[in-house]
Amino acid sequence: NAGVTQTPKFRILKIGQSMTLQCTQDMNHNYMYWYRQDPGMGLKLIYYSVGAGITDKGEVPNGYNVSRSTTEDFPLRLELAAPSQTSVYFCASSTQTGGTEAFFGQGTRLTVV
Amino acid sequence: QKEVEQDPGPLSVPEGAIVSLNCTYSNSAFQYFMWYRQYSRKGPELLMYTYSSGNKEDGRFTAQVDKSSKYISLFIRDSQPSDSATYLCAMTDSNYQLIWGAGTKLIIKP
Numbered sequence: 001n002a003g004v005t006q007t008p009k010f011r012i013l014k015i016g017q018s019m020t021l022q023c024t025q026d027m028n029h030n031y032m033y034w035y036r037q038d039p040g041m042g043l044k045l046i047y048y049s050v051g052a053g054i055t056d057k058g059e060v061p062n063g064y065n066v067s068r069s070t071t072e073d074f075p076l077r078l079e080l081a082a083p084s085q086t087s088v089y090f091c092a093s094s095t096q097t098g099g100t101e102a103f104f105g106q107g108t109r110l111t112v113v
Numbered sequence: 114q115k116e117v118e119q120d121p122g123p124l125s126v127p128e129g130a131i132v133s134l135n136c137t138y139s140n141s142a143f144q145y146f147m148w149y150r151q152y153s154r155k156g157p158e159l160l161m162y163t164y165s166s167g168n169k170e171d172g173r174f175t176a177q178v179d180k181s182s183k184y185i186s187l188f189i190r191d192s193q194p195s196d197s198a199t200y201l202c203a204m205t206d207s208n209y210q211l212i213w214g215a216g217t218k219l220i221i222k223p
Contacts, residue, residue, distance in 0.1 A: 004156075040121050042201065042213040043157075058210075090156050102211065104156030 002026050006091050006105035013081040013112045021076040021108050023091030031094045032074040033102065034058075034066065036087040043090065049074055081112045116140050119202055119214030127222050132189040136202035136214045139183065143204040143212070146178050148187045151199045151216065160200075161187070192221045 007022045025032065030051045035043040045058030049068040063085060065077040074093075078085060088109050092102040119136045126132055134148075145164055149157035161176040163169045169176045175188040185204075189196055202214040 040215055042117075042119075042215040043203075043211075044213075045210065092156070096209075101159040101162070102157075104158065106156050107154070 004091055004093055004103050004105040006089075006108050008108060009106065010109045011111070013078075013110065015081060015083065015112060017081050018077070018079050019081070019110075021078070021089055021091075021110075023074045023076065023105060024072050025074075025091075025093040025103070026072065027093060027103065028071060029093035029095055029103070030071070031096060032068065033092045033094075034064070034074070034076045035090045035092065036060065037090060037107075038087050046076065046089075078110075083112050086110060086112045115215075116212050117202065117204060117214045120217055121215050123218040123220050125220040125222060126192060128192060128194060130192050130221075132187075132192050132196070132219060132221075134187040134189075134200050134202075134217050134219065136185050137183055138185075138204060138212075140204075140206060140212075141180075141183065142207045144207070144209075145205040146176070146185050147203045147211075148174075148176055149201045149203060151201060153198075157201055189219075194221045194223050197221045 004025045033048045034046040044060045047066040049055045055066050088107045090107050091105045094100050094102045117138045147162040148160045150160045151157040166178050166180045173190045177186040199216040199218045201216040203211045
């Protein structure tokens with residue numbers, strides 16, 4: 001059982017470049033999330049989705065975009081990368097929002113130089 | 114002021130000690146209270162969750178919630194080196210969105 005799979009694990013981007021962080025889950029969860037984690041700052045919600053075709057902004061959406069064409073996949077797109085987007089990105093999924101267990105991927109470490 | 118306050122540590126204790134990890138919060142509408150454990154270079158994983166005030170025990174772990182004081186705790190008995198990790202508290206708001214603490218780094222010394 002793979003759970004939540006994120007690719008790539010590491011990436012270095014130059015300022016202004018773009019990239020897509022991939023996330024796929026095999027648990028048939030409706031809810032999926034993208035977080036970023038900065039040292040000493042906890043997890044900040046970037047975008048979330050309650051099902052295929054439905055996405056919504058979280059706390060820190062600027063500079064990012066998402067799509068949810070299938071239940072399994074929830075890619076995060078970075079356009080025009082900036083040093084402020086250097087962070088560890090986590091994708092997560094759950095059966096419901098909030099009061100149920102969220103399952104996390106192993107993270108993508110992104111550095112923008 | 115952050116909605117959820119958590120001391121980032123690090124907290125270093127000897128093996129076998131009782132560990133107390135804490136979070137305070139400001140929003141009385143928070144409903145579910147959770148503790149996640151995150152090992153280095155891994156994603157967080159759910160350790161315990163509770164809905165009401167009081168204690169909940171699971172093996173060596175006890176989660177405590179005091180809604181009147183807006184304070185939650187996680188106690189670890191007979192701590193082991195394998196408990197060394199970052200512990201994040203999380204709470205759900207009235208929209209069922211998770212609000213996270215910054216995480217406390219715990220080091221158990223053999």
